[in-house]
């Protein structure tokens with residue numbers, strides 16, 4: 127048996143991402159001890175029943191006391207409160223990271239509370255599903271996925287290397303990026319698609335001429351894909367919108383402009399324009415498939431061994 131990568135890993139937040147981390151850490155033997163903390167006693171009880179860790183805490187500060195690696199997996203709006211709670215309890219040399227879907231805001235919320243004797247390196251696994259809560263996680267979630275790290279320019283290189291090795295051991299490929307760049311890229315490839323999904327499902331639900339039962343009965347697979355995204359956790363996505371406001375507004379403006387152009391082509395029967403655009407986008411899809419990036423089937427949307435409880439972050 128090889129020595130675990132870390133003696134103690136503290137997981138703050140034990141929803142989809144935190145519980146997937148707990149499972150992969152156990153499956154691959156990446157820590158001798160996993161300390162789990164979450165805000166609600168009920169969620170902690172579920173984590174205990176699932177056997178996700180070695181110790182369970184309702185105090186974030188208590189959970190990090192002996193930790194060599196702390197992974198914060200809470201909605202991005204709660205990042206600052208967590209960093210403030212744990213900052214003065216971190217041991218020298220501890221690495222603190224997160225998994226939040228937005229990065230510039232998380233870095234500015236958390237970094238000031240992490241003392242100089244610890245290392246803060248923000249991160250984001252590009253891996254998830256529409257489900258939430260501790261039952262929703264699974265050990266394979268991070269396999270063959272990207273994980274983006276957004277270290278500050280003066281971050282410790284050994285700490286970055288250790289965190290990189292951790293994510294690689296979880297099955298991910300790691301890239302480093304500037305937090306603002308991360309937020310612009312993710313705004314278009316992840317955040318905007320979720321906003322569009324929430325919007326289109328809301329629009330269908332509001333239509334007076336179509337009943338809810340007809341929406342359910344006749345939904346073609348395209349609409350069904352939107353309903354999956356629109357079932358994602360409301361707290362998490364509210365926070366993403368509030369914490370990636372500028373990039374998201376920029377992408378929404380571009381999107382609305384392009385949608386108006388499409389609307390105009392439909393109004394004026396401009397078939398050439400429609401054909402040209404649909405051909406161009408079909409090419410993008412083909413490039414993704416050819417690059418082996420269409421790994422939608424195994425993870426995204428996977429129901430996992432247990433079905434979703436629908437627990438939102440409390």
Ligand SMILES: NC(=O)C1=CN([C@@H]2O[C@H](COP(=O)(O)OP(=O)(O)OC[C@H]3O[C@@H](n4cnc5c(N)ncnc54)[C@H](O)[C@@H]3O)[C@@H](O)[C@H]2O)C=CC1
Nearest residue numbers: 139140141142143165200201202226227254255258259439
């Ligand atoms: N769901 C997804 O597909 C992905 C989510 N993320 C990011 O991961 C983070 C967590 O998301 P999920 O695991 O999906 O959410 P989740 O809703 O399944 O779990 C969130 C957990 O955080 C806990 N929590 C909330 N506030 C807390 C606090 N102040 N202290 C301690 N625990 C607290 C909740 O009790 C819950 O256990 C979010 O920042 C999200 O943006 C990143 C990649 C994918």
Ligand SMILES: O=C(O)C(=O)Cc1ccc(O)cc1
Nearest residue numbers: 227252253254255256426427
């Ligand atoms: O379920 C899906 O399709 C996702 O897009 C999952 C996801 C959600 C948020 C992230 O920050 C990363 C991945």
